[in-house]
Amino acid sequence: MKQIPMLDLKLEYEYMKEAIDASIKKCLEHQKWILGPEVKELEEKIADYAGIKHCIGVASGTDALLLSLRALALKTKGEEYFSRSDFIITTPFTFTATGDAILRAGATPLFVDIDPETFNISPVKIKEALSKYKGKAVGVIPVHLYGNPCDMDKITAIAKENNIFVAEDCAQSFGAKWSGKRTGSFGDAGCFSFFPSKNLGAFGDAGAVVTDCDETAELIRMLIKHGGKDKYDAEHIGYNSRLDTIQAAVLLAKFKYADGFNEKRRKIAEIYNENLKNINWIKLPVEQKNGYHVYHQYTVRLKEGKGKRDELQKYLSENGVQTAAYYPLSLYKMKVFKKRCEIYGSLKNSEISASSVLSLPVEPLMENGKAQSAADYIKLFRL
């Protein structure tokens, strides 16, 4: 049976082998494993790509979020951490790390519902929540889920009116754009993950923060190195969260392929769109007028709900088509958040999505026939 994996990193490595091997070889020769020249080169490339002043390489996307929040607490409050009475608005329909970073920065996540069309946090709900939590909400973390950008015009305008910060979770949106500008370049900080499966992925954990603010950048540079400009004289409660030289080397080699690969992802999405458009029990992903979606995931929603999603997933797996449910449990339902979060209004759309979404294979290098065949299996599935 033909297997159709979600992603095929071996295939991608073969495709870029020469560039990656050469980049790693340079590191083997210079042996500068901590903050070697590749880290600086990558930071400059990403800052330039995002059209933003600073980029700081960090150890993971989770750390990118945490470090941004810690720097924003220092900048806006003059405190090492936020306090539990500081609320940070975000979506419950995201990966654990988004909410976890808020808790670890000392604040309380305030979950508001998503827009059922895009699966992204609803600007209307952010605005409503802010009128209820006036003076208590200090920031918002929009997540560009599946690579589909949030409406950053609306979100930044609301944040400005309410004097709160914006930290973008761009873990899934490397290369995505809103109104022609890259995600990550709208907020006070943009947080990227280079986890191996991401649109730009390392050979292990890696991440980066981009920001236009000199103070935020300087604070993050301190926090990644034990909290001081000089690690033998720390000023803040810091971490060891530097981006490894070898990961930067891999990322530098893969960087040149990133835009082309995003285009390939978009082509696969077109094949799915074309082939699935007439199935009346499935809702296809939407592209927004001002958005450039990079399809970290191509995610459909079953109008019939959970049982059927799980049945479809099982049926596809039996036919060699790998799929995933991102995410099966909204954050506010997880034990860790239950007693530590605040909820604004109904989270109905997050709830429905958690039980009915399914992501299909989007390997940039997969033959078009594979997307076609995955779609054909879906067409044959009977509800």
Ligand SMILES: Cc1ncc(COP(=O)(O)O)c(C=O)c1O
């Ligand atoms: C939306 C989102 N936020 C944060 C993260 C955390 O990134 P990392 O795994 O690099 O720590 C991820 C990915 O794993 C993610 O998908």
